[in-house]
Amino acid sequence: MSTAQIGAGTPPETRSAARRRHDGVVAGLVKAYREVPAGTRVRLGKRTSNLFRFGAPTTEVVHLDTAGLAGVIEVDRESRTADVQGMCTYEDLVAATLPHGLMPLVVPQLKTITLGGAVTGLGIESTSFRHGLPHESVLEMDVLTPAGELVTAAATGEHADLYAAFANSYGTLGYALRIRIELQPVKKYVRLTHHRFRTAEEATEALGRFADQDFLDGTVFSPTEHYVSVGEFVDEPLPGARVSDYTGMDVFYRSLQTRPVDHLTTHDYLWRWDTDWFWCSRAFGVQVPAVRRLWPKRYRRSDVYRRLVALDQRYQASNTVRRRLGQPEEEMVIQDVEIPTGRLPEFLAEFHEHVGITPVWLCPLQLRGERTWPLYPMEPHTPYVNVGFWSSVPITRGATEEELADPTIRTKHNRFVEDLVARLDGHKSLYSTVHYDEAEFWERYNGAAYRAVKERYDPEGRVPDLYTKVGGGA
Ligand SMILES: Cc1cc2nc3c(=O)[nH]c(=O)nc-3n(C[C@H](O)[C@H](O)[C@H](O)COP(=O)(O)OP(=O)(O)OC[C@H]3O[C@@H](n4cnc5c(N)ncnc54)[C@H](O)[C@@H]3O)c2cc1C
Incomplete structure (x- = not known):
């Protein structure tokens, strides 16, 4: 049918x-x-x-x-x-x-x-x-x-x-x-179990342990507070258990710390992160109960918050206010990177020390089979973890006097992440800012394979190439 x-x-x-x-x-x-x-x-x-x-x-x-x-x-x-x-x-x-x-x-x-x-x-x-x-x-x-x-x-x-x-x-x-x-x-509900771990090593080991489940992701609240969230399709909630709704006053990511076992409808599970854009809605006060009550439910959505950020970026409103108040400007560090699972603890340790954004989202992934994809070279049969972090950092954080005088200070934390990912044999997705120079970019994203396909389907260069588009804002 x-x-x-x-x-x-x-x-x-x-x-x-x-x-x-x-x-x-x-x-x-x-x-x-x-x-x-x-x-x-x-x-x-x-x-x-x-x-x-x-x-x-x-x-x-x-x-x-x-x-x-x-x-x-x-x-x-x-x-x-x-x-x-x-x-x-x-x-x-x-x-x-x-x-x-x-x-x-x-x-x-x-x-x-x-x-x-x-x-x-x-x-x-x-x-x-x-x-x-x-x-x-x-x-x-x-x-x-x-x-x-x-x-x-x-x-x-x-x-x-x-x-x-x-x-x-x-x-x-x-x-x-x-x-x-x-x-x-699908089934009607997803039963969630949030497992708490003190160290990154324990959380990393757990990501491998639940590989037979339906859903798996994780959240790092601090260097000593990690959650691995395991989801399983079920036809019914456990007897007496409530089915949660995080589109109202409750905020999903906070529930990880307070409800070790939870149930959502499959629909609500799929959109659990959208209502508060993971945790990023806090920048607009939407998680403060008095504000949340007044913020219409239909506007508690990721696309609404993104539009607000786009306006702020266009007019540089937050940084202008910060300058007027004598506070340091902030660099947006909005990235998702893939790290080979075994190297996740190293990544997190350096990330906490040099960038310091929390929470951080963890999402394990692995290619489905033997097939590889030329423009995003991942190894088959190799587990990776996607690490997502979406916030801003004062540009002066950890900066020396000499660094402060350098105009590249405004992209320092993003460039640190790029270096760290390279050192750990990872990859960076390209939906956000990219700071590689052209030669390094093509080396990382298989320029030779790209050029062959580009020449076949765009022989007259009607559309900018990948580096120009993602690196140059075209
Ligand atoms: C804060 C944040 C968190 C994110 N978290 C996640 C996440 O957890 N999981 C996840 O999957 N992704 C995540 N993303 C990334 C997102 O999936 C990618 O940016 C994706 O490409 C956006 O798709 P879009 O449909 O909104 O496309 P657009 O933003 O409209 O376009 C993205 C690019 O794709 C091109 N494009 C769009 N449609 C087509 C088409 N039909 N054919 C060819 N090219 C097309 C556009 O030209 C553009 O270059 C996140 C992004 C942000 C900013």
């Missing part, structure tokens, strides 16, 4: 009507793209983004209208697959699959991350230790290439090179307009 539904909130349509509508929108978009004069920059016209680079493009930009490409075309219950438009948010995707008792293999935590964004920009969540990253459950995708061709890329066949290089290409090899993905069955 299958259903078709092209847009969130629109009535279900027949399978063929949904496909016809999708094909019509794609034909319009391809035509619009081909009409853009050479030399003009093109961007996807999207209402939301989860990138953390706020640089304005220096050249004229045409925004492609993607409004008709944000839905689910079809969910097929028998084959456990979904055909999804490239700009569909995970919020809408999950809303379309859960009624069938299914979910994508990996659902990134933030509601407005789109399937196309997660496939081209990498995504991760607490199923990644079993199922890898979102691009690993893509069966095929239709891609509008920079040269203006519409091709279908899959693991084998004529465009297998594009399929492989798409992950971590950030739209520089084309736009995914339709993506067919695998789905997995």
Whole structure:
């Protein structure tokens, strides 16, 4: 059995009507793209983004209208697959699959991350230790290439090179307009058990111990307070147990410290981190009960907080206030990095000493099988931990007089993280600021493999390359 539904909130349509509508929108978009004069920059016209680079493009930009490409075309219950438009948010995707008792293999935590964004920009969540990253459950995708061709890329066949290089290409090899993905069955609830550990070594060992569970992630509150959160699908909560709701007055990350066993509906589990943007909503006072009561529930969402941060970055409001108050300016340190699991304690020790942001999110991951992905070189059969930290640090923290006089002081902590990741044989995802010089960047992200695919699909250089895009704010 299958259903078709092209847009969130629109009535279900027949399978063929949904496909016809999708094909019509794609034909319009391809035509619009081909009409853009050479030399003009093109961007996807999207209402939301989860990138953390706020640089304005220096050249004229045409925004492609993607409004008709944000839905689910079809969910097929028998084959456990979904055909999804490239700009569909995970919020809408999950809303379309859960009624069938299914979910994508990996659902990134933030509601407005789109399937196309997660496939081209990498995504991760607490199923990644079993199922890898979102691009690993893509069966095929239709891609509008920079040269203006519409091709279908899959693991084998004529465009297998594009399929492989798409992950971590950030739209520089084309736009995914339709993506067919695998789905997995769900149960009604997730039972969570939060295990507390004093040392990073103990927490690291535990991440390996729960590898047979459904969900696994961790949170570091301080160098001596680590939690490993294990999730298991269940049909019913334990007798007498409550089913928690963290979209109200309670804040999910605080519950780790107070409720060792907890239950959420599967829907609420998937979005547990979105309501307070992990813990980042505290910067807006949303976790103070008096403010939380007044902050409308529909605005307790990651995309609302991100918009506020984007405004602050554009006008440098917080740093202006800090300067006026005689306080040091702050450097935003917003990054997710992958560290080989065995080296996590080393990473955390240096991170606590030199950066000092808490809490820190831990998410174990491993490639699904033998297959590797050229632009994000991870070893198969090797466990990694994604470490996420999203806050700001006074630029004077630990700085000498000489360093304070150096203009690169403003990126010191981000550059420290890049060095540390390199020393520990890790990788850094590219959704936020990047400070590698060009030669080092291409060495880390397989410039040779990238160039071959870029030349094939963008022979005239219509779209900036990956380094220019993520390193230069293009
Ligand atoms: C604070 C913070 C925490 C984060 N935490 C997580 C996390 O825990 N888990 C996780 O998975 N991710 C996380 N991310 C990263 C996020 O998944 C990536 O930034 C992702 O690429 C964003 O997807 P988006 O759909 O919002 O795309 P956008 O932000 O709109 O775009 C991202 C890039 O992808 C390109 N792109 C978008 N759609 C397409 C498409 N259809 N085809 C080709 N290219 C496309 C855009 O051109 C752009 O370069 C986090 C980001 C932040 C800022």
